Amino acid sequence: MGSRDDEETLRERVDELGARLKRLRAFGSLRRTLRVAEEDEAIALAAQRVALDVLSCTHFAVYCAEKDDTDFRLLSAAPEGVALPAVVERGDPFARVLEQQASVREGELIACLGPDAKNPIALALRGLPGQLIGFAIVAGSPLDGELLDEVLDELVFDVESALAARMISRLRAEELAVLEIQERELVGLLRDVEARDAIIQRDLEEARQFQRKMLGTPPRVPGAAIEVVYMPLGLVGGDLYAVSAEHGRLRLFVADATGHGVRASLTTMFIKSGYEAVRATAPDPGALLAALNDTIAQTYRSSEMLFSAVCVDLDLASGHVRFASAAHPPLCLVRSGDACLVEGGGAFLGLRTGMKFEVQEASLSAGDGIYLFTDGFSEARKQNEQFGDERLRLAIHEAHMRGARAGEAVMQAVAAFLDGTPMDDDGTFVGVRFGVEDDEEPVVMSTREPPASVR
Amino acid sequence: MGPESLEIEIKVEGDIVRARGAGRDMCRELGLSEINQVKVATAISELARNIFHYAQTGMITLRRLSTPRAGIEIIAKDNGPGIPDVKLVLSGAYKSKTGMGKGLLGARRLVDFFEIDTGPDRGTTVVLRKFVR
Numbered sequence A: 001m002g003s004r005d006d007e008e009t010l011r012e013r014v015d016e017l018g019a020r021l022k023r024l025r026a027f028g029s030l031r032r033t034l035r036v037a038e039e040d041e042a043i044a045l046a047a048q049r050v051a052l053d054v055l056s057c058t059h060f061a062v063y064c065a066e067k068d069d070t071d072f073r074l075l076s077a078a079p080e081g082v083a084l085p086a087v088v089e090r091g092d093p094f095a096r097v098l099e100q101q102a103s104v105r106e107g108e109l110i111a112c113l114g115p116d117a118k119n120p121i122a123l124a125l126r127g128l129p130g131q132l133i134g135f136a137i138v139a140g141s142p143l144d145g146e147l148l149d150e151v152l153d154e155l156v157f158d159v160e161s162a163l164a165a166r167m168i169s170r171l172r173a174e175e176l177a178v179l180e181i182q183e184r185e186l187v188g189l190l191r192d193v194e195a196r197d198a199i200i201q202r203d204l205e206e207a208r209q210f211q212r213k214m215l216g217t218p219p220r221v222p223g224a225a226i227e228v229v230y231m232p233l234g235l236v237g238g239d240l241y242a243v244s245a246e247h248g249r250l251r252l253f254v255a256d257a258t259g260h261g262v263r264a265s266l267t268t269m270f271i272k273s274g275y276e277a278v279r280a281t282a283p284d285p286g287a288l289l290a291a292l293n294d295t296i297a298q299t300y301r302s303s304e305m306l307f308s309a310v311c312v313d314l315d316l317a318s319g320h321v322r323f324a325s326a327a328h329p330p331l332c333l334v335r336s337g338d339a340c341l342v343e344g345g346g347a348f349l350g351l352r353t354g355m356k357f358e359v360q361e362a363s364l365s366a367g368d369g370i371y372l373f374t375d376g377f378s379e380a381r382k383q384n385e386q387f388g389d390e391r392l393r394l395a396i397h398e399a400h401m402r403g404a405r406a407g408e409a410v411m412q413a414v415a416a417f418l419d420g421t422p423m424d425d426d427g428t429f430v431g432v433r434f435g436v437e438d439d440e441e442p443v444v445m446s447t448r449e450p451p452a453s454v455r
Numbered sequence B: 001m002g003p004e005s006l007e008i009e010i011k012v013e014g015d016i017v018r019a020r021g022a023g024r025d026m027c028r029e030l031g032l033s034e035i036n037q038v039k040v041a042t043a044i045s046e047l048a049r050n051i052f053h054y055a056q057t058g059m060i061t062l063r064r065l066s067t068p069r070a071g072i073e074i075i076a077k078d079n080g081p082g083i084p085d086v087k088l089v090l091s092g093a094y095k096s097k098t099g100m101g102k103g104l105l106g107a108r109r110l111v112d113f114f115e116i117d118t119g120p121d122r123g124t125t126v127v128l129r130k131f132v133r
Helices: A002-036 A040-054 A093-100 A145-215 A261-279 A285-299 A388-401 A406-418 B013-030 B034-055 B086-091 B102-110
Strands: A059-065 A072-078 A121-126 A132-139 A224-231 A239-246 A249-257 A307-315 A320-326 A331-335 A338-342 A360-363 A369-373 A427-434 B005-010 B058-065 B071-078 B113-119 B123-131
Touching (some): A145 A239, A145 A261, A145 B034, A145 B102, A224 A239, A239 A261, A239 A427, A249 A369, A261 A285, A261 A307, A285 A307, A320 A331, A369 A388, A388 A406, A406 A427, B005 B013, B013 B034, B013 B058, B013 B071, B034 B058, B034 B071, B034 B123, B086 B102, B086 B113, B102 B113, B102 B123
Antiparallel strands (some): A059 A072, A059 A132, A249 A307, A307 A320, A320 A360, A331 A338, A331 A369, B058 B071
């Protein structure tokens, strides 16, 4: 009797081991499938196959969300024709319960399986703890209690791992795609900006040529050696100069519109046309500045067109000098070997009409010089130190005494002082050496050549 | 305020920029944050680029949404060859040599709602929505 029982037990044992081996093989094969599955549907179908073929379930379905905040879509369902909804909203009470607990045995969704679904259960599929990414619905397995729980646990674990991995790789692919298209977008925008920049540079270059043409080259005048330095901060500048000789009189004019760059350069156009309108009729520098001021102040609102200026008349026969200033830096007179700065005073031009400008006088002998400039040189700054009026006076004096061009010497002195630091304002310099013939035509010196790209 | 809806034909490369700009303007008027304006504009330019590259011509329609939520809807429609394997493309598992699909995937990430209908018989229609928070 004992041996029959033993035989029975052994057979049961063999059957059980056979079933376990079948399950092990099935799970091994499932894992291999899940590892290479590229779509959620493939994962769901592989799980369904295990549930039906190995666990002998009658009902099996998988719902999964695309992202951790989207609704759940039905990926696979068996048997065919089972009346499950295609989508379960994330806010659905059924999903809410599964967010809280690992399994549910009742609910509207489970009722959809119909009356022949035995022992139905819905199992939560999680990405992270508390993050519901889907759920599986199972019913009708002949396996009993503890064993079923164990096998289902394993199935759920494999499926949720695979779905979570897919979700992560999907998110990563999306993030990468976003990066890639943003990169493309940036390249496009950069190209636009570069194209616009090229247009602006071209416009500026045209403006530069236009401004240079407007300022012109000083005339060659017998009995006076004239030099001009024009150094705008950018391609165009807010400084201007004018040199003219008529009826034995040399008239010099230097002005500095507030600010620099394009706006200030446009101002120079207005100043220049205003200056040309009054130049020929103004009897002396004071009258010229007053007439220019009235023209500008009448046309533009107060301070809209604000600038400093200095004007000098030099009698080419006698060397007699008359000059007037409107809030302009001093001018420099070099006489009998001495250089001195002469303050002109006066108010800014363009504030209001009816201003008067005092005329000062001096006389030059052959070999003496008179030098006008804007504040760009003396106010050139390195750290906290300015180049200053005294260095400027010395540079002019030294160059004048050795018969060199003073403007060039000032440029070199400022450059040496700055030692690589860029100037932060436009600089203009106009000089006349009285009673000296210049061998060459006067030229305008400018170190600021346009950049190679727009030349 | 600009129009309720706007149709932009995509025929030449410059139309991509035009669609992008119009979308950005509408987003600005709707009061989307600057960063969301850029996201929508980027998504639009991807869809427009897809049309230009794969279907040659098509149409981008921009629409203001008011109910149930305020936002913008973008519909990109073409009668091109359609996208084979669109599911695989959107799953992110598709490794394309041409970079195809990247635009769709990225566009989807940039908006709140994404829907696509595509087939060789009917071209491709993509609907995007972005809501004002």
